[in-house]
Amino acid sequence: MTTGATTTEGLLRELAPRALGAVARRSGDFAAAEDAVQEALLAAATRWPADGTPDNPLGWLIRVAARRLTDEFRSEEARRRREALAASWSLTAPPGPVPGGDDAARDDTLILMFMCCHPSLTPGSAIPLTLRAVGGLTTREIAAAFLVPEPTMAQRISRAKASLKASGDPFTLPPPDQRAARLRSVLHVLYLLFNEGYASSGGSDLARSDLSGEAIRLARGLHASLPADPEVAGLLALMLLTDARRPARTGPGGELIPLAAQERGRWDRALITEGTALITGALRQGQPGEYQLQAAIGAVHDQAPSHAGTDWAQIQALYEALERMTGNPMVTLNRAVAEAMVAGPAAGLARLDGVRGRLGGHHRFHAVRGHLLEMAGDGPGAAAEFAAAAAGTANLREQHYLTAKAASLAANRTGGAG
Helix, strand or coil: CECCCCCHHHHHHHHHHHHHHHHHHHHCCHHHHHHHHHHHHHHHHHHHHHHCECCCHHHHHHHHHHHHHHHHCCCHHHHHHHHHHHHHHHCCCCCCCCCCCHHHHHHHHHHHHHHHCCCCCCHHHHHHHHHHHCCCCCHHHHHHHCCCCHHHHHHHHHHHHHHHHHHCCCCCCCCHHHHHHHHHHHHHHHHHHHHHHHCCCEECCCCCHHHHHHHHHHHHHHHHHCCCCHHHHHHHHHHHHHHCCHHHCECCCCCECCHHHCCHHHCCHHHHHHHHHHHHHHHCCCCCCHHHHHHHHHHHHHHCCCCCCCCHHHHHHHHHHHHHHHCCHHHHHHHHHHHHHHHCHHHHHHHHHCCHHHHCCCHHHHHHHHHHHHHCCCHHHHHHHHHHHHHHCEEHHHHHHHHHHHHHHHHHHHCCCC
């Protein structure tokens, strides 16, 4: 037995996709292999802390999952499948290091990501399936992260696996003509996962560092498999450059601290250096994409000496390019802020008017408009917008911040502390 600083939980999450890849590749059934590996992970989580970590933990997981898989197939209607499976395992040497070492493990993880982001799945199904199959999280952990009951999440994951099974796709990378589109889905799922972790859509915490951390870990694995892809590098850079600001984003009580008020000395300089190097190398390839542009914006923010000393003109230009590329109204919100910093709040407010019809009911629209009205000296108007934004968000930390902003502006208007 071996011991070490790595926790059982961390080790299992690292080994989960490698074990699943090995079992799914040999059995040819992703859904059944995923169930078997999950049972093996639960067994390991129970036994390893008491008995110690095996000398070959990956081999242990593969062996236990294979046993569970074989037991699952022991029924009359699955006789042929059981016999073929038993034969394949009997001809296989006892599990040892993954053939091909790290390269084979990365290949399996890449295939898993592509499968979890199958075109038949919505992001609402693909994200939980990715967290379970590639991230090694339990259904209970995923349900807690997304604030839904465990049975609800179990049904969602079960339906996702049923969709994959119905697709009939083998455990291989998709054909070359489908790979680019599927990679976009993989990147989108990881992007959504990171965003939910960095700025939770609901709950009492501003962020979920476990989710954003898992997204970064998976993005690192994807980048290791596809080091030459500029958008993969761009997404990883975006995550690192954004996460670098996380230590300064909340106060001692967990309260939200906006970018302009953050203590920049608390930003993680190692992540900034790594992220900047990644995006610089990606942009040099001359194939800019939406994640690269967002990462470039993040790099400008992170390298600025202060909020006022930020190169807002460069950020405005990058948002203009991103807006042309994506047509996303949320990009327009951010462009409006940059435009206000360059040309004054009136210019930013005029930009916002263009997306009022598409985003007028979104709390972030009201928050940005409140910020620009405050810049313009319209305290009552800003207070009303911040109050509307507070009413529209389900994140309690964000709600408290917006409510306090509205109350402060209202108090200033009446000339008292309220």
